[in-house]
Amino acid sequence: xxxxxxxxxxxxxxxxxxxxxxxxxxxxxxxxxxxxxxxxxxxxxxxxxxxxxxxxxxxxxxxxxxxxxxxxxxxxxxxxxxxxxxxxxxxxxxxxxxxxxxxxxxxxxxxxxxxxxxxxxxxxxxxxxxxxxxxxxxxxxxxxxxxxxxxxxxxxxxxxxxxxxxxxxxxxxxxxxxxxxxxxxxxxxxxxxxxxxxxxxxxxxxxxxxxxxxxxxxxxxxxxxxxxxxxxxxxxxxxxxxxxxxxxxxxxxxxxxxxxxxxxxxxxxxxxxxxxxxx
Ligand SMILES: Cc1cc2nc3c(=O)[nH]c(=O)nc-3n(C[C@H](O)[C@H](O)[C@H](O)COP(=O)(O)OP(=O)(O)OC[C@H]3O[C@@H](n4cnc5c(N)ncnc54)[C@H](O)[C@@H]3O)c2cc1C
Numbered sequence: 001x002x003x004x005x006x007x008x009x010x011x012x013x014x015x016x017x018x019x020x021x022x023x024x025x026x027x028x029x030x031x032x033x034x035x036x037x038x039x040x041x042x043x044x045x046x047x048x049x050x051x052x053x054x055x056x057x058x059x060x061x062x063x064x065x066x067x068x069x070x071x072x073x074x075x076x077x078x079x080x081x082x083x084x085x086x087x088x089x090x091x092x093x094x095x096x097x098x099x100x101x102x103x104x105x106x107x108x109x110x111x112x113x114x115x116x117x118x119x120x121x122x123x124x125x126x127x128x129x130x131x132x133x134x135x136x137x138x139x140x141x142x143x144x145x146x147x148x149x150x151x152x153x154x155x156x157x158x159x160x161x162x163x164x165x166x167x168x169x170x171x172x173x174x175x176x177x178x179x180x181x182x183x184x185x186x187x188x189x190x191x192x193x194x195x196x197x198x199x200x201x202x203x204x205x206x207x208x209x210x211x212x213x214x215x216x217x218x219x220x221x222x223x224x225x226x227x228x229x230x231x232x233x234x235x236x237x238x239x240x241x242x243x244x245x246x247x248x249x250x251x252x253x254x255x256x257x258x259x260x261x262x263x264x265x266x267x268x269x270x271x272x273x274x275x276x277x278x279x
């Protein structure tokens with residue numbers, strides 16, 4: 001196994017305490033030699049400045065930083081100004097998304113889907129940015145069918161995406177079958193599995209019902225059993241997620257992208273257990 005590409009995703013903290021905590025998290029995770037740290041972006045630009053500040057801090061520490069950009073509710077002028085700002089700061093890596101439509105939203109802005117954002121970024125900035133897009137091995141909750149979702153994923157790649165990161169999942173077969181289908185459609189870009197460590201069952205259930213990630217019955221029932229016993233839940237969750245990562249890497253996944261929720265402990269343990277070959 002060659003060294004897999006490891007990356008870590010953060011959300012931009014709101015408070016001074018959150019900023020300090022994220023610095024500590026980053027220090028710990030940096031020891032695991034990730035290729036980059038990415039920072040999420042609230043739909044409609046709600047975290048624009050905090051995402052920018054977090055990204056610049058990461059870059060100033062000497063690490064590669066990849067801001068997420070979501071286009072829903074944004075105008076071309078707003079996205080263009082953001083791209084100019086990132087270019088001026090020498091940021092060269094983006095995660096390009098549509099974003100979730102805010103409830104009660106009427107105007108969706110100038111972009112309907114992420115493929116339009118990717119095409120716009122390429123048109124405006126050529127090859128300046130390495131562009132990642134989202135992929136859904138268990139399919140996006142709004143998609144009318146699996147084949148339509150795959151076709152839409154291909155449209156993002158054809159528009160100029162260099163690689164993709166998946167929504168999280170706990171069923172390795174979903175990823176491998178998705179990759180087979182991508183291969184059949186001629187999609188050749190790396191698709192890195194997104195990994196959600198198990199921190200808390202209530203929170204995981206909430207996230208999963210929104211994003212369409214399946215928590216298999218056996219896993220859900222086991223996690224429910226640990227409801228009041230956090231140490232056991234985390235220990236069991238770590239075993240499950242380490243096993244998932246092993247299966248994915250052994251099956252040829254090019255890397256792992258961790259949804260950190262700005263925490264380092266569980267992920268550090270998982271990566272130590274995986275004992276990856278040196279970078
Ligand atoms: C790795 C990762 C990071 C994320 N980071 C963020 C973040 O920072 N901020 C945030 O707000 N959200 C984030 N999200 C969530 C993401 O914004 C949502 O999942 C959103 O609902 C879809 O975004 P997308 O870029 O996949 O959209 P799209 O690719 O546009 O797809 C959205 C839906 O529309 C369909 N579709 C796509 N193109 C077309 C078309 N041309 N015609 C008709 N239907 C189409 C698709 O099948 C799908 O059902 C992230 C998701 C992932 C996997």
